[in-house]
Amino acid sequence: MGAAPGTESKGSVNVELNIVPFIDLMSCLTAFLLVTAVWVNISQLDVRPQDNARDAPPCMENCDDPKLSLLIDGDSVWIGVSRVNEFEQIPKTASGYDWDKVRERLRA
16 A cells, blocks of 8 residues: 655555656657567568569579689688688698699689
8 A cells, every 4th residue: 555755644545656757668668669660561571582483493694603712811721602601621731821722622
């Protein structure tokens, strides 16, 4: 039960709650909810295939050539195709980097 501060009688139970901050908080939360709902709806990616894309072979026309990636690290050389994201590590030998193997893997 509520009590009025400063009084000792049990019959005084008038307590005034200031609910304006709660109303302000709820209005802000409602605004964030609505903005988030609209943003999630707008930012969706359209993943539906266009025309006959399902039956077309992958990358017959307008395909970019694969981009080779070469990373020279302190203890190894990494070679790979960026689009596939598979990289091969060529470790550094005692005499230095194995450039012949790097050239061979780049040609392959």
